[in-house]
Amino acid sequence: DQQVKQNSPSLSVQEGRISILNCDYTNSMFDYFLWYKKYPAEGPTFLISISSIKDKNEDGRFTVFLNKSAKHLSLHIVPSQPGDSAVYFCAASGGSTSGTYKYIFGTGTRLKVLA
């Protein structure tokens, strides 16, 4: 049972445009969500997170939106740059509500930003 799903395996976007990466989850106990970026042969790098008490969090070019009723989150990158080309993973945790501290990851979306 895949509790965190990223249904788009890949996405191509023109440089300077917006990239939107999507993630759905099934467990209503999740209350903390994160996005990671991964380059080949490196570990995932933390990008941005959001707590379930908020519906939006911004950090520079990166914004995460959370829609709890739809159990959906998205990552917006504006403007997209060629260096953003990587695999993006969303992750979720239910630590503070359920005592379950494990972070569950999606299968990733490969973003390619075209120059």
Next chain:
Amino acid sequence: GAGVSQSPRYKVAKRGQDVALRCDPISGHVSLFWYQQALGQGPEFLTYFQNEAQLDKSGLPSDRFFAERPEGSVSTLKIQRTQQEDSAVYLCASGASSYNSPLHFGNGTRLTVT
């Protein structure tokens, strides 16, 4: 460096050999996780430590897998009698607090079992 350090970066083992993978977390980090990542997949949870206590080992695939963090800092993931299906990247991550804090990952150990 200030990040999570894993060694070795690459390990080739013959089927049936035992291997030990090391993780040096960020100093002072309370939580430590081990994940397994197969090609084209997301990281899959293996086990979780809060300081030296192993609070969750539900993701360990078999009793051939064993993890420890005896002093609440460095951790070792041991795989006994390796099998081909154990081939994967093993990622270690640490976090500053017990929950709702970002995990910081090492670059992983790529294990190939021949």
